Amino acid sequence: MHPFALERPRDLSAALALGAQAGRNDAVAEYIAGGTDMVQLLQEYVRRPDRLVSLAGLLDDAIDVGPQGLRLGAAATMAKVAVHQDVVGQFPLISQALLNSASPQVRNVATMGGNVLQRTRCPYFRDVGYEACNKRAPSSGCAAMDGENRWHAVLGTSDSCIAVHPSDLAVALVALDAEVEISGAGGTRTVPLADLHRLPGATPHLETVLEPGEVIAAITVPAGAAGLRSHYLKVRDRASFEFAVVSAAVALDVADGRIRQARVALGGVATKPWRIPNVEQALSGMSLDSGEFRSAAALAADGAQSRGHNEFKIELMQRAIVRAVETAGARA
Numbered sequence: 479m480h481p482f483a484l485e486r487p488r489d490l491s492a493a494l495a496l497g498a499q500a501g502r503n504d505a506v507a508e509y510i511a512g513g514t515d516m517v518q519l520l521q522e523y524v525r526r527p528d529r530l531v532s533l534a535g536l537l538d539d540a541i542d543v544g545p546q547g548l549r550l551g552a553a554a555t556m557a558k559v560a561v562h563q564d565v566v567g568q569f570p571l572i573s574q575a576l577l578n579s580a581s582p583q584v585r586n587v588a589t590m591g592g593n594v595l596q597r598t599r600c601p602y603f604r605d606v607g608y609e610a611c612n613k614r615a616p617s618s619g620c621a622a623m624d625g626e627n628r629w630h631a632v633l634g635t636s637d638s639c640i641a642v643h644p645s646d647l648a649v650a651l652v653a654l655d656a657e658v659e660i661s662g663a664g665g666t667r668t669v670p671l672a673d674l675h676r677l678p679g680a681t682p683h684l685e686t687v688l689e690p691g692e693v694i695a696a697i698t699v700p701a702g703a704a705g706l707r708s709h710y711l712k713v714r715d716r717a718s719f720e721f722a723v724v725s726a727a728v729a730l731d732v733a734d735g736r737i738r739q740a741r742v743a744l745g746g747v748a749t750k751p752w753r754i755p756n757v758e759q760a761l762s763g764m765s766l767d768s769g770e771f772r773s774a775a776a777l778a779a780d781g782a783q784s785r786g787h788n789e790f791k792i793e794l795m796q797r798a799i800v801r802a803v804e805t806a807g808a809r810a
């Protein structure tokens with residue numbers, strides 16, 4: 479592990495000032511929250527900050543539901559959010575995505591902010607023995623392009639990077655039109671979660687729109703997302719403690735057996751949480767027993783590009799959408 483100074487600032491403004499200095503390796507400042515991802519990256523020399531700024535005790539961990547919708551403090555743990563009565567009752571998609579993530583031990587300490595900012599599980603990114611990784615070392619190449627790319631993305635890719643965004647929670651949140659409250663030394667701002675992560679393009683090391691030193695303070699979900707019929711389907715190589723090969727988050731507004739509005743997002747197949755408006759539009763107006771979901775799901779493959787080992791994901795993601803829509807539609 480590269481030696482670093484652990485800073486424990488007394489308040490958030492001190493943390494923001496320190497974070498702005500510490501964010502020199504890439505666009506995301508070197509903060510640590512629950513540490514479940516960051517410590518692994520430190521141990522493997524993937525991250526080598528001189529300073530690590532602890533956010534412990536500095537950010538809100540409240541979970542509130544009001545007329546505006548749901549607000550999750552960035553420090554709220556995955557475990558607490560997953561079983562919170564109002565989340566389970568009104569925003570079950572979030573609870574399902576969380577309970578399908580990681581393990582109870584990880585969920586007990588991992589936070590909302592850290593979850594949506596966790597780094598890719600691309601094995602070449604996480605093993606510094608491989609020199610070619612544009613995300614870890616800009617302009618070094620990409621070992622995954624012609625390497626083992628079964629886990630990699632087929633949507634939102636570029637010639638520089640095909641790494642999958644790993645968060646299940648972010649996929650559910652993007653389907654529910656969530657927003658992120660961001661705090662920095664210059665003040666606060668709000669961005670849609672769908673715009674938080676960047677496409678890799680030619681600069682895959684720039685993963686989010688956060689400026690150096692900025693933190694996620696909270697995540698909000700509008701009230702309109704409450705009470706929809708929803709389902710989070712996660713296909714993975716083993717039943718627990720495993721990331722998605724493909725996942726589908728679906729939330730439906732249903733009236734008289736017909737879909738009025740659909741929200742659909744994919745995980746495990748794209749470089750960022752992937753909302754699919756063309757599929758949503760095609761689903762709108764369909765009867766729940768029409769048996770036509772497959773034609774709508776096929777539109778998810780528009781623009782999909784495989785690199786060999788991950789070809790199967792293009793078919794699997796369409797099947798996952800169909801199953802998730804059927805399951806969501808069957809809920810009371």
Ligand SMILES: Cc1cc2nc3c(=O)[nH]c(=O)nc-3n(C[C@H](O)[C@H](O)[C@H](O)COP(=O)(O)OP(=O)(O)OC[C@H]3O[C@@H](n4cnc5c(N)ncnc54)[C@H](O)[C@@H]3O)c2cc1C
Nearest residue numbers: 509511512513514515516580588589591592593646693694
């Ligand atoms: C074995 C294992 C299995 C897992 N399986 C899954 C899975 O199936 N699905 C899934 O979604 N996840 C999975 N995870 C990932 C896990 O959910 C994340 O590690 C966790 O959510 C990160 O939260 P944290 O608070 O520990 O973040 P940290 O590790 O502390 O930080 C992660 C990143 O976020 C930044 N950061 C943290 N908080 C903030 C903030 N408020 N503002 C700005 N930057 C911040 C840090 O600088 C760092 O870059 C797994 C992890 C492990 C170890």
Ligand code: SF4
Nearest residue numbers: 600611612620639640
């Ligand atoms: S896919 Fe992205 S993260 Fe993985 S080796 Fe290529 S550049 Fe690095």
